[in-house]
Amino acid sequence: MPSYSLIAPAKINLYLEILGDRSDGYHELAMILQSIGLADQINVRSISTDSIVVHCNHPQVPTDQSNLGYRAAELMVRQFPKAFAKYGGVEITLNKQIPVAAGLAGGSTNAAAVLVGIDLLWKLGLTQSELEELGGTLGSDVPFCVGGGTAIATGRGEQLSPLPSLDSIYIVLAKYRSLEVSTAWAYKTYRQQFGNSDLRDSDNLAARASAVHSGAIVKAILDKDPGEIAQKLHNDLERVVLPAYPQVLQLQEVFANQEGVLGTMMSGSGPTVFALFESQQQAEEVKLQVREAIIDEDLELFVTRTITHGIQVVSSV
Numbered sequence: 001m002p003s004y005s006l007i008a009p010a011k012i013n014l015y016l017e018i019l020g021d022r023s024d025g026y027h028e029l030a031m032i033l034q035s036i037g038l039a040d041q042i043n044v045r046s047i048s049t050d051s052i053v054v055h056c057n058h059p060q061v062p063t064d065q066s067n068l069g070y071r072a073a074e075l076m077v078r079q080f081p082k083a084f085a086k087y088g089g090v091e092i093t094l095n096k097q098i099p100v101a102a103g104l105a106g107g108s109t110n111a112a113a114v115l116v117g118i119d120l121l122w123k124l125g126l127t128q129s130e131l132e133e134l135g136g137t138l139g140s141d142v143p144f145c146v147g148g149g150t151a152i153a154t155g156r157g158e159q160l161s162p163l164p165s166l167d168s169i170y171i172v173l174a175k176y177r178s179l180e181v182s183t184a185w186a187y188k189t190y191r192q193q194f195g196n197s198d199l200r201d202s203d204n205l206a207a208r209a210s211a212v213h214s215g216a217i218v219k220a221i222l223d224k225d226p227g228e229i230a231q232k233l234h235n236d237l238e239r240v241v242l243p244a245y246p247q248v249l250q251l252q253e254v255f256a257n258q259e260g261v262l263g264t265m266m267s268g269s270g271p272t273v274f275a276l277f278e279s280q281q282q283a284e285e286v287k288l289q290v291r292e293a294i295i296d297e298d299l300e301l302f303v304t305r306t307i308t309h310g311i312q313v314v315s316s317v
Contacts, residue, residue: 003045004120005315008113009035009148009307010104011141012171012267012274015217016235018190029157032217033141035148036171037304040110041314042069043093044117051089052077058096068107069094072114072138076122079134083122090118099300101180103268104173108141109311116146116311132160148310150221163218165308169226170283173302174251174290175272181241181248186269189240230263230276241270248273254293258286280305 015032047053052073054063064070069092077084092114098106112135119126126134128147135142140157149165217232242249248266251273255264260282264275277283283303291301 001046001048002121003043003317004117004313006042006044006113006117007039007312007314008042008098008109008145009037009039009310010098010102010106010109010304011035011144011148012104012173012272013235013265014221014229014233015215016237016268018187018194018236020195029154031153031157032163032221033144033151033153033157034166035145035150035307035310036104036173037307038098038104038173038302040098040106040113041095042110042113042117043091043095044114044121045091045093046087046121047089047091049089050084053089053091054094055092056094056096058094058100060100061094061096068111068138068142069114072111072135072142073118075134075138076115076118080122080124083124087122090114090121092117099173099175099177099272102175102272103181103183103266103270104272105141105145105268108135108139109145111135111138111142112145113311115142116313120313120316132158144310146310149308150306152218163221164224166221166224166229166306167308169229169306170277170280171304171306172255172275172277172283172287172290173267173272173300173304174255174274175300176247176296176298177300178298179245179247179271181245181270183269186237186241189244190237193240194236226276226278227262233263233265233276235265235267237269238266241266245271247271250294251290254290255286258289260286 011033017030019028054070115131131146132143136158143158150163152161220228248271255275262276287301
């Protein structure tokens with residue numbers, strides 16, 4: 001049966017500003033999203049039955065309807081019933097390398113890969129914009145994960161404006177395996193502690209969202225200046241996560257004290273912390289130094305880099 005193998009990269013947030021409350025209950029956000037080399041491999045295969053089957057090598061990842069990749073396949077079945085009737089069901093195999101519940105969009109990038117894979121399996125010929133629009137119904141990060149690279153994201157995070165891609169800024173990621181931070185908790189707590197009802201006016205929100213387009217970090221990205229980008233890193237959610245999760249704060253402090261670190265920040269709602277470097281050698285050295293500073297088998301460390309793409313097809317049968 002036909003099959004496709006796809007690479008699904010993780011992402012980090014270089015910038016995350018909460019502008020205020022939206023009328024739909026979500027927060028209005030202004031973010032800069034960046035694809036990184038750490039990635040899952042997703043295999044999508046046609047099967048003779050009219051079912052959706054998900055396999056995963058990671059014990060913490062569900063394989064039922066709560067899996068975002070499964071939900072992506074269900075969405076395609078609903079949207080394209082004639083193609084489903086013609087080509088049949090799909091078997092999805094997730095080979096996880098991205099840490100689970102890490103703030104790195106692991107589930108979202110898997111869903112994006114399933115959308116791309118089924119589009120190819122069923123010969124639908126969807127454009128990137130059409131795939132992103134479908135992805136937006138699954139989650140705020142899914143549209144970005146389709147095309148990847150570097151982008152400004154506004155709205156709930158689903159409205160994308162591409163930026164010139166950043167290539168080969170090196171990164172060390174640090175995450176405790178057993179530590180999870182609920183995204184819903186982080187945003188709810190932020191609203192409780194720092195929410196401002198005055199920021200619900202749609203014109204005000206739009207004006208503030210547009211300001212990031214001319215912001216200092218965007219200029220640094222346009223200039224492709226890693227040092228200046230690192231100095232302009234910003235994440236509003238650190239205001240609630242760092243006080244509540246001292247392990248995350250400790251990771252950031254340890255990174256900040258290492259030579260060669262351009263800048264360090266928590267990604268998304270955490271608990272992953274990343275540090276930026278100009279060279280792979282510096283990143284590898286600091287990875288070892290952090291390992292020596294925090295002797296804990298629960299701590300995962302990864303060296304990766306910024307990349308210019310989202311979902312990529314690596315093979316087809």
